[in-house]
Amino acid sequence: MFAMHPIGFVRCGYRDAAEIPRGLGASHQAEGVLEIESALAAGLTDIEGFSHLFVIWAFDRSKSVELLGTPPTDDRPHGVFATRSPYRPNPIGLTVVELLRRDGNRLHVRGIDMLDATPILDVKPYLSGVAPEKLRRGWLEDAENRARKGGTRG
Amino acid sequence: MFAMHPIGFVRCGYRDAAEIPRGLGASHQAEGVLEIESALAAGLTDIEGFSHLFVIWAFDRSKSVELLGTPPTDDRPHGVFATRSPYRPNPIGLTVVELLRRDGNRLHVRGIDMLDATPILDVKPYLSGVAPEKLRRGWLEDAENRARKGGTRG
Numbered sequence: 108m109f110a111m112h113p114i115g116f117v118r119c120g121y122r123d124a125a126e127i128p129r130g131l132g133a134s135h136q137a138e139g140v141l142e143i144e145s146a147l148a149a150g151l152t153d154i155e156g157f158s159h160l161f162v163i164w165a166f167d168r169s170k171s172v173e174l175l176g177t178p179p180t181d182d183r184p185h186g187v188f189a190t191r192s193p194y195r196p197n198p199i200g201l202t203v204v205e206l207l208r209r210d211g212n213r214l215h216v217r218g219i220d221m222l223d224a225t226p227i228l229d230v231k232p233y234l235s236g237v238a239p240e241k242l243r244r245g246w247l248e249d250a251e252n253r254a255r256k257g258g259t260r261g
Numbered sequence: 262m263f264a265m266h267p268i269g270f271v272r273c274g275y276r277d278a279a280e281i282p283r284g285l286g287a288s289h290q291a292e293g294v295l296e297i298e299s300a301l302a303a304g305l306t307d308i309e310g311f312s313h314l315f316v317i318w319a320f321d322r323s324k325s326v327e328l329l330g331t332p333p334t335d336d337r338p339h340g341v342f343a344t345r346s347p348y349r350p351n352p353i354g355l356t357v358v359e360l361l362r363r364d365g366n367r368l369h370v371r372g373i374d375m376l377d378a379t380p381i382l383d384v385k386p387y388l389s390g391v392a393p394e395k396l397r398r399g400w401l402e403d404a405e406n407r408a409r410k411g412g413t414r415g
Binding site for chain 2: 108109110111112114143147149150151152153154155156157158159161163165167174175184185186187188189190191195196197198199201203226228229230231232233234235236237239241242243244245246247248249
């Protein structure tokens with residue numbers, strides 16, 4: 108068992124999960140602040156040189172686990188490890204954000220998809236991606252193709 | 262406080278951190294298995310459609326925290342949140358692996374950079390990256406440029 112403590116909290120305008128864009132083509136442009144505990148501010152040294160960060164956070168308002176669930180992006184169920192569902196065995200969320208600027212222990216970022224007051228567990232530099240031509244996106248690609256043909260979901 | 266439990270364990274050939282390639286230009290091509298608890302196997306449904314996965318895991322053999330440290334890729338210190346150091350306030354590791362095949366509750370992957378028996382906390386589909394022309398890599402870019410000029414580090 109591992110005991111994780113918040114290193115800080117998200118400050119943003121989302122008060123309810125229904126406000127956060129979800130589903131196919133959802134674009135996360137919301138800005139917000141990652142407020143890191145001031146005792147840990149030394150850990151942010153040189154972070155301002157990175158354009159993008161991984162934010163690892165806790166789904167602190169999800170209490171249940173669903174091994175199979177139907178995501179907002181599809182009309183059929185998939186395994187929780189093949190989705191970003193909040194109903195995970197360990198309630199860990201992962202978001203890539205763009206770092207706009209650092210103001211002491213406050214990181215101003217774009218790309219927030221968490222609720223206000225979400226506990227942050229870790230922040231890491233985002234270093235590189237997988238080349239698009241090497242990436243397969245499984246059921247999500249299938250769902251996108253169906254949506255494109257049907258034209259009813261978006 | 263959040264209590265996290267392993268959803269499974271890494272099976273691979275690395276027994277000692279010194280065996281894992283680190284530093285500038287380190288290439289992680291090692292293959293291994295993510296062995297997920299059989300009680301959670303339903304959560305893997307449809308995961309085989311994805312070419313790449315995020316693996317969130319625990320640095321279970323790192324006990325200390327270093328807010329400022331000098332990574333193997335540089336000769337000067339940086340904040341822990343601007344590096345992938347194991348000495349983090351929450352000992353969380355993050356690795357992108359290529360999914361080679363699924364065999365029941367065993368995911369055969371390439372790109373292992375964890376030790377054998379590392380506890381896995383979560384697995385998520387890797388969906389997209391940041392366009393290379395939009396990515397800045399801070400001190401790591403500087404260190405690479407110095408290494409290129411000096412020709413002494415690699």
